Structure formats: C-alpha cells, structure tokens
Amino acid sequence: MSERYNHQTTEAKWQKIWAEKESFKATEDSSRPKFYALIEFPYPSGEGLHVGHPRSYTALDIVARKRRMEGFNVLYPIGWDAFGLPTENFAIKTHQHPKSVTQKNIANFRRQLKSLGFSFDWSREVDTTAPDYYKWTQWIFLQLWKKGLPYKTNMPVNWCPSCKVGLANEEVVGGECERCGGAVVQRRRSQWMLKITAYAERLLSDLDTVDYLEKIKAQQRNWIGxxxxxxxxxxxxxxxxxxxxxxxxxxxxxxxxxxxxxxxxxxxxxxxxxxxxxxxxxxxxxxxxxxxxxxxxxxxxxxxxxxxxxxxxxxxxxxxxxxxxxxxxxxxxxxxxxxxxxxxxxxxxxxxxxxxxxxxxxxxxxxxxxxxxxxxxxxxxxxxxxxxxxxxxxxxxxxxxxxxxxxxxxxxxxxxxxxKLRDWVFSRQRYWGEPIPMVECPKCGWVPLPESELPLKLPDVEHYQTSETGESPLSLMTDWVNTQCPQCGGSAKRETDTMPQWAGSSWYFLRYCDPHNDKELASRKALEFWTPVDWYNGGMEHTVLHLLYSRFWHKFLYDIGVAPTPEPYAKRTSHGLILGENNEKMSKSRGNVVNPDEVVKTYGADTLRLYEMFMGPFDQAIPWSTNGLMGMWRFLSRLWTFSEKVRPDKAEGDILRATHRTIRNVSERIETMKFNTAIAALMTLTNTFGELKEIPQDAWEVFLKLLAPFAPHIAEEMWEALGHKEILATAAWPKADPALLVENSVTIAVQVNGKLRATITVPRDAPNKDVEAAALSEEGVKRALNDKEPKKIIVVPNRIVNVVA
RNA sequence: GCGGGUAUGGCGGAAUUGGUAGACGCGGCAGACUCAAAAUCUGCUUUCUUCACGGAAGUGGGGGUUCAAGUCCCUCUACCCGCACCA
CATH class of the missing domain: 3.90.740.10 (Valyl/Leucyl/Isoleucyl-tRNA synthetase, editing domain)
Structure with missing residues (x-):
C-alpha cells in the first residue's frame, strides 16, 4: 500500500472492477427480498451535473449499498429525462439537431455519474427520447384515449412569448414563465387535456396508504384542494x-x-x-x-x-x-x-x-x-x-x-x-417531445393511431422554431402531417403538438423493471417482482406536479391491469438544495457554481460523497463550504494511514463496545436519513482508533463495512489490503450485539436543585442507596448543600441524581 | 390569508425524545516538526468573572408545568418554503 492515498487511481480501479463484475446488476431472483430504490432521473442539460444531483443520488446509493450488504436483491436504476425545452432552445441557437445535443449531454452526464461510483444498474438505462421508450409513452396515451380521458378543447392557455410555448398552470409562477421568467399572456387555442380530475378523490384519499414526508402529503392535498x-x-x-x-x-x-x-x-x-x-x-x-x-x-x-x-x-x-x-x-x-x-x-x-x-x-x-x-x-x-x-x-x-x-x-x-385540481393541459407546440399519436379526419374526427404503428417517430425537421402563430414546428412538415385516416382511409392530418416533458417521467420507474421489452411496456412478471418503488427520493420542486402526474398515470395503469399496485411509491423523501458558498442559490450569473468534475479530480468521489452527506441535515437547504470539503479529505487521508496499525487481533473491552455502538448508530441513522450524524459516529470511532497503537483487525473490518456505503472506493481498497478476495460491496452488514451496547460502569450527573455539581462513576444498575451515598460524598455537592439537610433525593438509575435541598 | 417548517457557540450543526447543552466537522489560538512555508501532529476554543480553586449566565423574547425544560404547555417575534380572490 502506498503511503499517500491516491484517489484517482483507486477510484478508477474500483469503478472498473464493479463494472466488470456487474456487481450492481439487478436480477429477478426471488430467493432474496427485493428492494427498489429510485432517484429522479436527471434532465441531461448542457451545463452538466450540478452538485445538487449527487446529494440525492448518494443518499439512496448509501441505502442501496446497505441493503445489498443486508442480503436484499436491490434495483437502483438510472436514466434520462431528455425531452424538453432547454435542449430544443439550445439546439436552435447553435444550429444543431436536438437529438445530437441530447446524445452529447447524456454522454457527459453518464461519464460524470460513473465517476462518482454510484451503484446503479447501468444495464437498465432508459432514455425518454428513444423511440423504443416513447413508443410506450404513446401507447399509454392510446389506452387513456380508449377510456375517454384525453379530450381536445379550445381554451385560454398561458402563452410564453419568449419560449413560444403554451404552459400548464403549474408552469406559471407568479405570472411568469417558470423556465425563462418572462411575462405570460393569455391566448385561446385548441389543446389536448387529460382528465386528471376524474382521479382527484383517489389521488387524495390514497395518500393515507403511503409513507411520504408529511409536508409532501400536505402539498399534494393542498393542490388537490x-x-x-x-x-x-x-x-x-x-x-x-x-x-x-x-x-x-x-x-x-x-x-x-x-x-x-x-x-x-x-x-x-x-x-x-x-x-x-x-x-x-x-x-x-x-x-x-x-x-x-x-x-x-x-x-x-x-x-x-x-x-x-x-x-x-x-x-x-x-x-x-x-x-x-x-x-x-x-x-x-x-x-x-x-x-x-x-x-x-x-x-x-x-x-x-x-x-x-x-x-x-x-x-x-x-x-x-x-x-x-x-x-x-x-x-x-x-x-x-x-x-x-x-x-x-x-x-x-x-x-x-x-x-x-x-x-x-x-x-x-x-x-x-x-x-381545485384542474385537468392537465397535455399538448405543447414544440418539436422536442413525444408526438401525440392522433389523426384528425374531416369525416371521423379525432382517430387514434393503431398500436401497430407505434412508435410514431419524430420526423427530422430543418427548423425547430415555433411559428409566430403558435403552431408546432411539426405543422410545417406537410409530408408528415398529411396522412390517411386509420378509420376511413380518407386524407387526414396528424396532430402536430407534442406531449409535455411530464409524460415520459410519469412512468419511467415501470420501464426500469423491464427496460428492453419490445412487446410490452414491461412484463407483468417483472412489475410484480419489483413494484412498488420501496423508496423514492427527489427534490421538493417535484413533490407537487411530477408526483401527482405519475400517481395519476400509475392509477390508470393499475385500473387497466398493467400496474400491479394502486400507488407507485411506497415511500417518498426529499432532499434540500445545495446553495452557493455565499448562501445564495447556485447559478452561473451569480458565479457561485461548484463543478463536481473539479471536486472529483482534486479530492475524489469519496470526499464529495461524504461531504455532501455530512454538510447538514439531509432535508434542509445548506450552503457549500470548500473548507468543509477539505475536512472530509483530511478524514479519509488520516484513515488511510491507519491501515499500517491493523493487527490480526480481536477487539475487547472499550474498543469492542465502541465498535458495536457505532454499528448501531450508523445502521439507525442511515434508515432515518441522518447521514450527517452517521458520519459523525464513524469519525468518533476513527478518533478512538487514532489513540491506539494497534487496531484489532475485526474492529477495523467492521468499520470498513460501515464506511463502505458512504466512501465505497477507499473502503474497498483498504478491505482488499487485508487480503480479502471478495469485494466489500457484497460483504455482510454487521450486526450490533445488544449486550455490548451497555457499559459496565456509568458516569452520571449529580445535581443540587437542578444544577450540575459533580459527576460520579458507579457500576451499572448500582442500588439507589449506593448511588445516593456516592453523590452526597462529593465535594461539589457538599459545598452546594452548605450543611443543609437534603429534603429529597431523586435517583434516575444510570442517568442522574438530583438532590433537592 | 391558508398549509408546512426553522430559530442552539465565530460558522455548519449534535443532544439517546423530559435527565451532564454544544457530539462531529469547519474556523481560530498556542505548541511540535521545518532554514522557511505548506502539509501533518499535539493541546485549547459558549460567554462573563476569578491569579487560581471556583462561581455565574446561557438554546429567538416573555410566562407556565416539573425535583429537572433546547425538548412539554401558553404567548409574542423574526425568517424560510409551498399555495393563494378556490366561494
């Protein structure tokens, strides 16, 4: 082992090993209990990964890695929510095709995520813009059509003159476009609507059946109104x-x-x-x-x-x-x-x-x-x-x-x-979205495309700009627009609006269960095995709309016998924003953006992961601190030097007890998402090891297992250095022995009239009389009593003594 | 206005749910190593008071319950997030 920890070679080494061994590949193996962990799949923007992304991904990566070590069959998938406005606007500006922009952005995101060592099952990657994915988005639309949920109506729409797009009410914030911040005006236009209001009552009452943070439920209820x-x-x-x-x-x-x-x-x-x-x-x-x-x-x-x-x-x-x-x-x-x-x-x-x-x-x-x-x-x-x-x-x-x-x-x-809930405005006058598989026939009216014609692919177009009249760019593609009515065979026109970005993200978690299926959206068997999602984490900005829309689609899919459960997500949590070092929201214009690539290069993925988990309570907004980041780097560097002190001994006494306390603390705190204090517990044990001349190997191994979900690369490297042939990622999670969680002697506080006057160390569960006597013989207690007789002595066993005078 | 939340050292934050407030990290100070610096290591670090031993105060403000309150109750204040002429 080299003296100084080299994160660059070590992290690359283990990422390669995990990939080659397919260590995180999920299989439908019913011999072990399943666990489905889900994070909101990213929108692959041109800016690349934001340091906020890894906060959520690391948290569930820790949970996923712990579950694997506990013997679960874990699905932790990743994909790309890649249709949408920013890409299209960027493509227009730089005269590229949105498809190629998307491919470049995805490649960059994939590289960045892989450099962070997340235990994603990369073989299940999905991309909402791939025809074999949006085929099924369109298929769901056709099923909705069969049940009468989509309808077209002439209605006033929120129109953003700068983005040249109609916006859902939900995308208008304070009279301004959510995306560009420009003023929104009203226009009348024929729009596709989805009758989400038909599900209002179920979307409301079924909240009682799921484990969401209370504030998320409150927001959903509020919105349904x-x-x-x-x-x-x-x-x-x-x-x-x-x-x-x-x-x-x-x-x-x-x-x-x-x-x-x-x-x-x-x-x-x-x-x-x-x-x-x-x-x-x-x-x-x-x-x-x-x-x-x-x-x-x-x-x-x-x-x-x-x-x-x-x-x-x-x-x-x-x-x-x-x-x-x-x-x-x-x-x-x-x-x-x-x-x-x-x-x-x-x-x-x-x-x-x-x-x-x-x-x-x-x-x-x-x-x-x-x-x-x-x-x-x-x-x-x-x-x-x-x-x-x-x-x-x-x-x-x-x-x-x-x-x-x-x-x-x-x-x-x-x-x-x-x-209060209103129907969902489902059409957008843009190019970079799923074509709506409908044809308007002068004789038959709106006619759905037969399922055999799916996917209805986006045609290549020269110009992506929405026309000044507000028609979709697709309307200019006369070859594509003019078609035959599937019903009567007469000449007819295709719908030229596309679906909103919410469409592809309303069911992606189902596709992960069976991502390469070309016969069905996913097989019933795979869905029955994996769903519902056991734990879904994402940002508060998606707790209203994305959650509501995807719950709606999922309930519909449940009604038609596709999804096995009425609710998609058993548990939903949220993370707080990461702010810039100046306590303001990170943005290019404020110049306070932290680039994860640079952090990984300089300090390593493990440092970034640990720091993001340690910086503060997981659900709160928190400013970035470069000094804090360096503190994590120091922690890992110090750990590295401990390898030399490890001896093949068995831990005893205080060290053994400290190790088991750490097992309990870290295990509990991962489950309650108190990652900051879980890491503090690891550091406390580290400080204990630091005082030792020699570290017993069994205690050290327990420590490495506890560290592994947080800082997997360095943990694997130190594990391997002990001579292990099997990787740490699949080692068994340690269990705390209850007998070792209690001390033989306890230090308890002695108060006089509620004020601390001394501490005494007594055997655990010592008789109250002995404890009282020990307390009263303390100098500090005598001084505070000043020769007065105590009126009453309260002894809380193993906790505290309060002398009332 | 409605709903959700927060308030603890110089900073980010802990506190086994009523029982030693300030864990862990950052920053700072002092020392060691060094020609020097960086890095690293060792100590100290809530405030006031005292040469010291010690003492006093202290979890946004005020009041209450209790042997004991950051934690429970009442009340006030400030800030953050979401929704908002929703009948």
Missing amino acids: KSTGAEIDFTLPVLGDRALKVFTTRPDTLFGVTYMVLAPEHPLVTELLSHAKNPNAVKAYIEATARKSDFDRTEGAKEVSGVALEGVFAVNPATKKPVPVWIADYVLATYGTGAIMAVPAHDERDWRFAKKFGLPMIEVITGGDISKEAFTDIDCKDARMVNSGHLNGLTPPQAIDKMIGTVERENYGKASIKY
Whole structure:
C-alpha cells in the first residue's frame, strides 16, 4: 500500500472492477427480498451535473449499498429525462439537431455519474427520447384515449412569448414563465387535456396508504384542494326562472345572501346582458378584465372591482326574496360553478366588495362585529345562527348539516364536493417531445393511431422554431402531417403538438423493471417482482406536479391491469438544495457554481460523497463550504494511514463496545436519513482508533463495512489490503450485539436543585442507596448543600441524581 | 390569508425524545516538526468573572408545568418554503 492515498487511481480501479463484475446488476431472483430504490432521473442539460444531483443520488446509493450488504436483491436504476425545452432552445441557437445535443449531454452526464461510483444498474438505462421508450409513452396515451380521458378543447392557455410555448398552470409562477421568467399572456387555442380530475378523490384519499414526508402529503392535498359543501340553485326571473347554480361551503349562511356574483366569463353573462339596463358598462368591464392576465387579476386583489347587472335579480330559495346580480373578477370561472352567493357579513372578500359598493349586509351568525370585519370563525364558542328562520339558535356546523338537508328536501340544490385540481393541459407546440399519436379526419374526427404503428417517430425537421402563430414546428412538415385516416382511409392530418416533458417521467420507474421489452411496456412478471418503488427520493420542486402526474398515470395503469399496485411509491423523501458558498442559490450569473468534475479530480468521489452527506441535515437547504470539503479529505487521508496499525487481533473491552455502538448508530441513522450524524459516529470511532497503537483487525473490518456505503472506493481498497478476495460491496452488514451496547460502569450527573455539581462513576444498575451515598460524598455537592439537610433525593438509575435541598 | 417548517457557540450543526447543552466537522489560538512555508501532529476554543480553586449566565423574547425544560404547555417575534380572490 502506498503511503499517500491516491484517489484517482483507486477510484478508477474500483469503478472498473464493479463494472466488470456487474456487481450492481439487478436480477429477478426471488430467493432474496427485493428492494427498489429510485432517484429522479436527471434532465441531461448542457451545463452538466450540478452538485445538487449527487446529494440525492448518494443518499439512496448509501441505502442501496446497505441493503445489498443486508442480503436484499436491490434495483437502483438510472436514466434520462431528455425531452424538453432547454435542449430544443439550445439546439436552435447553435444550429444543431436536438437529438445530437441530447446524445452529447447524456454522454457527459453518464461519464460524470460513473465517476462518482454510484451503484446503479447501468444495464437498465432508459432514455425518454428513444423511440423504443416513447413508443410506450404513446401507447399509454392510446389506452387513456380508449377510456375517454384525453379530450381536445379550445381554451385560454398561458402563452410564453419568449419560449413560444403554451404552459400548464403549474408552469406559471407568479405570472411568469417558470423556465425563462418572462411575462405570460393569455391566448385561446385548441389543446389536448387529460382528465386528471376524474382521479382527484383517489389521488387524495390514497395518500393515507403511503409513507411520504408529511409536508409532501400536505402539498399534494393542498393542490388537490377538496372542499365539501352544497350546490344551490337561485332562480333568475328574467330568464324565465332558469337556475343560477352556485357552490358554497357555507350553506348555513344562505339567509345572509345579499347579492350574487358571476365571473366575467360565466356562460349566462351574455344572455343576462340583454336584460340589464347598463349593457355598455357591463361590456366595458368584461373587456377590461379579459385584457388582464391571471397575474394582474390576482395581484390586484386588494383593489376590488365589479359591475352590477342593473335590473337583474336572482331569487334566494330560502327567503324567496330577490337579490341583485353583479359581475366581478374576484369570482373565478374555473372554480366551482363560476358564480357565488355573496354573504358579506361572513366572508372577507364579499365584505370588502359590499363595503366598496355600498351593498347591504345581514348578520346571520352572532359572535362578531360585522361593522368592523366579516365574522368567519365557524367554530367560535359563541357563534349561533340568527335571522335564519329554522336555523336560528344552532351552531354554524349544525346549521350546515341541517341546511343541506333542507336544500335537498325542497329540491333546490344538493350536497356537493369541489376540487381545485384542474385537468392537465397535455399538448405543447414544440418539436422536442413525444408526438401525440392522433389523426384528425374531416369525416371521423379525432382517430387514434393503431398500436401497430407505434412508435410514431419524430420526423427530422430543418427548423425547430415555433411559428409566430403558435403552431408546432411539426405543422410545417406537410409530408408528415398529411396522412390517411386509420378509420376511413380518407386524407387526414396528424396532430402536430407534442406531449409535455411530464409524460415520459410519469412512468419511467415501470420501464426500469423491464427496460428492453419490445412487446410490452414491461412484463407483468417483472412489475410484480419489483413494484412498488420501496423508496423514492427527489427534490421538493417535484413533490407537487411530477408526483401527482405519475400517481395519476400509475392509477390508470393499475385500473387497466398493467400496474400491479394502486400507488407507485411506497415511500417518498426529499432532499434540500445545495446553495452557493455565499448562501445564495447556485447559478452561473451569480458565479457561485461548484463543478463536481473539479471536486472529483482534486479530492475524489469519496470526499464529495461524504461531504455532501455530512454538510447538514439531509432535508434542509445548506450552503457549500470548500473548507468543509477539505475536512472530509483530511478524514479519509488520516484513515488511510491507519491501515499500517491493523493487527490480526480481536477487539475487547472499550474498543469492542465502541465498535458495536457505532454499528448501531450508523445502521439507525442511515434508515432515518441522518447521514450527517452517521458520519459523525464513524469519525468518533476513527478518533478512538487514532489513540491506539494497534487496531484489532475485526474492529477495523467492521468499520470498513460501515464506511463502505458512504466512501465505497477507499473502503474497498483498504478491505482488499487485508487480503480479502471478495469485494466489500457484497460483504455482510454487521450486526450490533445488544449486550455490548451497555457499559459496565456509568458516569452520571449529580445535581443540587437542578444544577450540575459533580459527576460520579458507579457500576451499572448500582442500588439507589449506593448511588445516593456516592453523590452526597462529593465535594461539589457538599459545598452546594452548605450543611443543609437534603429534603429529597431523586435517583434516575444510570442517568442522574438530583438532590433537592 | 391558508398549509408546512426553522430559530442552539465565530460558522455548519449534535443532544439517546423530559435527565451532564454544544457530539462531529469547519474556523481560530498556542505548541511540535521545518532554514522557511505548506502539509501533518499535539493541546485549547459558549460567554462573563476569578491569579487560581471556583462561581455565574446561557438554546429567538416573555410566562407556565416539573425535583429537572433546547425538548412539554401558553404567548409574542423574526425568517424560510409551498399555495393563494378556490366561494
């Protein structure tokens, strides 16, 4: 063994050995329990790997390596989520084909990941842009079509003028494009939609069956946004008593309704307009709101606006009295029924609106002061119904139940549930995505491609730029677009929009189970063997959309008998961001980006892996520290010198106990993702070894096994130096002996009136009397007692003595 | 506004879940080695006070429960993340 540790040769050596031995290849071997560890497959950008990627990959690599040593049959796969905008934009800018850009980027990512020594099964690599992969993405779309889940509709879409692409609501952040940060405008366009709302209830309730971090579940619930209440019909005399349907979560306040509000886009508005005395003012208002972006509408929330439909009234079904009808943009066309009953006394927005326009208020719940603010505390002790006919005297929750009964009995409404979740905008006017396998025939309408024609390959095109009108680049490929209707054989046109990037990532974890299958998405046998994913780790930025979309697709695949389980991921955790050294988000423009290649070259993959796990709690954002990184390098260099001190002895006494304590600590802390303290435990044992002249080999071997998941290369090298022929990666994980976890004697604290005055060392489980006597004979205790008699002595065995004086 | 979270030395952070606050690492200081520097090694390193022994204070602020509180309860403050005119 050379004196100084050479990480470059050692790391290359072991990476080669693992590859040659196929040490991490997963097989469907049912003699051992399976474990499926999953990380979010990367988007292979031109910038190369970010130091944030290895944080997640190392964490599950540690878990995967530990599981293998524990005897599990482990699947830890990797692939590329390679369709998408940045590549396409880069290709346009540099006059290359997106395909070749993608291939280059993948090659670079593959090299970088391999240099970090992750125990991926490289034989199962998938690439969402490969035709034999997206064939199955398209196949899933055809299955969705059979069940009526995709539909095409003309709808306002968020349009990013700079990316020239329609965006899902989820991709618009604060009125700006999530990708480029430019302002988003509204356009009307025909778009493919997926009916994810049909799965809203199951996506919500099945969260109870999975082990996700609580905050992830909370975000999913929040996004789905379930509200229970009632739909109530108000009749509109001007339209011959046709109903204006509203949704409310507060049917108890029905007697407090003083006006109605329709969203400007509500379908009844046009008809009602002709009955209003002020049609021009109303039209002007509607046009003004149409010009506003969603962002302006919500950002201007403090300034309420609206217009009355003068002369138009709706009849409150509870009181039979007419109330005026208004139009205001604080009511959203896209939620509920697009219309509300306004109860200004008990709703903050209605209260603000009524104040501004001088509309009346009726208090129907006591307990607040509605002249100052809306009273909305439904669970307030003093809250009782008033001015509400048969509801008077009830608490609001009682009144809600009773009113729903009344509404249903008297037949002007029904109990109802609404969700915030909206259908998924599934088409993009871009080139670099999966073609949607649909054909539009003038006679037959939208017709799916037969499955035998899949994959529908992306044609090569000269220009990738979206046209100014917003059509996909594929629309310019007339040869490709013009085709025959699969149903009637007549001339027809292909869909030229492509799928969003979310499509390929919604099922990739299934493909890993059987990545080379050309008959099926994956064989039922392989899916039954590997799924569900046992542990999925990824970033918080994907805990809403990617998780929701992939759960949706998975549930659908379960329904049609493809996936064996209703939920794809048994457990989901998240890692925190790695910030720049200046505590800001890493970015080129801030000049604080750390390049993993350089770290690996200078300090080695093991140092990087250890450092990223040690830098702080795994789920928290944490700034990079080059000094901290060097500390890890010192730790490994120091370890290296210990090899010379190893003697073929058996550990005894304190060293044996320290070793077993470390086994327990490291084992537990890997499972709870407390990697920072797991490494601290390894360092503590290292410090113990440092004090020894000779290190017993059995203790040293245990240490190397514990180190192996974290710093696999150096651990293998030192393991081999001991004369082992089999690699460490497949050695057995050590078990802590409970008998060795307890000390023979314990040092316990002695307090006087709760303050530490001395420590005493006594035999484990010594009788309380002996412990008391030892405590009282301590100088520090005597001094603090100052000749006073103790009133009471509390002894917590093996922990603490507190003398109360 | 709603939901989730955080607050501990100069810094990143530990604390067996109510029992010796500051593990581990970084940084700093002193010493050894060296012509010198780097690297390495050895010690010290919460603050105040004391020549010293020792003592006092201390986990964002205030209050409470307890023999005992970073940990439990009440209350206030600050910051971070997500969602947000969602009826």
